[in-house]
Structures are given as structure tokens and as C-alpha cells.
């Protein structure tokens with residue numbers, strides 16, 4: 653199908669984009685990569701009266717490490733991050749996720765910030781950002797504010813962003829010594845959304861014990877899920893099979909999947925358990941290498 657009618661706006665600056673969003677409120681939608689919004693419009697599941705295309709705004713397509721964080725600008729595409737050696741060397745959890753998102757054509761256009769702003773529980777980056785304990789930088793008419801990722805996802809497709817705010821940057825804390833992360837995803841076929849996905853990020857201290865852990869789940873609930881009890885169970889323990897099996901059981905308890913075309917709920921819980929153990933094992937190998 654073709655989308656319904658809409659007015660198209662192509663602001664050249666962020667203040668212009670924010671002014672347009674303020675003017676049109678909930679009738680407007682930001683267009684970045686278009687890889688989620690355009691399909692929704694074609695199915696008439698979204699019918700915004702105004703599209704505010706931010707692609708002509710300079711200075712938003714960056715990926716750089718600065719002031720203790722990896723900073724991902726609003727127009728950095730999945731492919732831009734994949735081409736960045738820094739991402740592969742220091743942020744392997746992020747690199748793992750990018751490799752299993754959609755296909756190269758989609759990744760050439762899709763933005764990481766758009767993936768998070770869309771707040772689809774089937775998207776992979778929300779869980780990745782939860783595991784990293786990332787921050788979201790939003791810009792609106794009164795300037796910028798920083799939103800901790802735990803406060804960002806409010807409901808399915810709903811975030812803490814106001815209708816006149818643009819998600820301008822994601823900030824992932826730079827890895828501490830002894831850090832390792834991994835993303836594991838089961839999909840029906842290459843390029844599909846997850847049956848279930850697990851993001852894990854740990855820090856192993858000089859004493860050989862896990863000092864910090866982030867574990868988060870993709871597509872096993874109405875929102876991305878932080879597996880808090882799994883995280884707590886990991887802290888202070890040796891990174892071994894028993895530790896990871898215990899955390900994996902707690903992560904599958906935190907999952908809240910529904911039965912659908914991707915499989916029965918019980919199966920998705922079992923997949924979550926297996927993927928959590930695998931993600932933690934891989935994260936530990938990377939932390940200790």
C-alpha cells in the first residue's frame with residue numbers, strides 16, 4: 653500500500669526541527685532512517701499529518717568516544733557503526749547486535765537512535781542500551797536533557813521523549829578494565845526480528861569476581877526488559893558455568909513473552925535461558941581475554 657497524505661518538512665537545523673515538532677505536536681513524526689516509520693505508514697498503522705525529516709541537519713552523523721562515553725549521534729547509521737573499528741574493539745556487545753539487525757540494505761539507512769526512539773520491544777538496541785546502562789540525550793525548545801535509559805522506555809512504542817523533543821545522542825559508558833559484553837539472538841531466518849534476544853555486559857575485577865553486570869532481554873515482553881535479579885545474582889561471583897546457569901534461570905523468569913507466530917511463550921522462555929547463559933559465557937571470554 654502507499655501511505656496516506658502528509659506534509660513533508662526538511663528542516664536544515666535542529667532548532668527548526670524542534671519548532672516544527674512544537675507547532676504540529678502529536679500530528680508530527682520525525683523521519684530518520686525511515687526503516688520502521690515508512691513500513692508502518694505504508695500499512696496505514698501510522699498516519700502522521702506531518703513528517704519532519706531530520707536527514708538534512710548537519711553534525712548529527714557522528715560516532716566518537718569523548719568524555720568517558722561512546723557518543724552516537726542521531727544520524728549515525730547502523731552501517732556507520734559497523735565500519736568503525738572502535739565499536740568492534742571496545743563495544744563488542746553493540747557490534748554483535750548490529751550484525752544481526754535486518755540486512756545490509758536496511759542497515760545502510762537505519763539509525764541506532766531511531767531504533768531506540770521507536771521503542772519497539774522487538775528491536776535489538778533497546779536491550780543493548782539497558783545492558784550498557786546508556787544515557788539518552790534529548791533536545792527540545794528549552795535545551796538538552798539527559799535521560800537514564802531505565803527511565804526512557806515507558807510502554808510499547810512509548811518513550812519519555814516529549815512530542816517536541818529529538819533524540820540527539822546516545823551515550824554508552826566507556827568500558828572499564830575487565831569489561832566484556834555479547835549479544836545473542838535467535839531468529840527464524842536471517843534478517844528477522846528476534847524470537848528472543850539477550851544483551852549481557854559484565855566487568856570482572858582484579859580479584860576474579862564479577863563486579864558489575866547488565867542483562868537485558870529483547871522481544872519477550874511488551875517492553876525491553878532489564879533482568880535485575882539475574883544481574884544481582886552475578887555480582888560478587890566467579891564467572892563460571894554455575895554462575896551463568898543461575899543467572900540464566902532468573903533471566904528467563906523475568907521474561908514475559910506471548911505465544912505468537914514466533915513460537916509458544918514457554919519456548920521463548922526456554923530460549924531466553926539458553927541465550928542468557930551463552931551471552932554471559934561469551935561476555936566473560938571477552939572480559940578475560
Ligand SMILES: Cc1cc2nc3c(=O)[nH]c(=O)nc-3n(C[C@H](O)[C@H](O)[C@H](O)COP(=O)(O)OP(=O)(O)OC[C@H]3O[C@@H](n4cnc5c(N)ncnc54)[C@H](O)[C@@H]3O)c2cc1C
Pocket residue numbers: 681682683684685686687688689690691726752753754755758761762763764765766767768769770774775776777813817818819820843844845846
Ligand atoms: C526488513 C526490516 C527488518 C528489520 N529487522 C530489524 C531487526 O532485526 N532488529 C531491529 O532492531 N530492527 C529491525 N528493523 C528496524 C530498523 O532497525 C529500523 O530502522 C529502526 O527500528 C528505526 O530506525 P530508523 O532510523 O529507520 O527510524 P525511523 O523509521 O525513521 O523512525 C522510527 C520511529 O522513531 C522516531 N524517531 C526516529 N529518529 C528519532 C530521533 N532522532 N528522535 C526522536 N524520534 C525519532 C520516528 O518518529 C518514528 O516514530 C528492521 C526493519 C526492516 C525494514
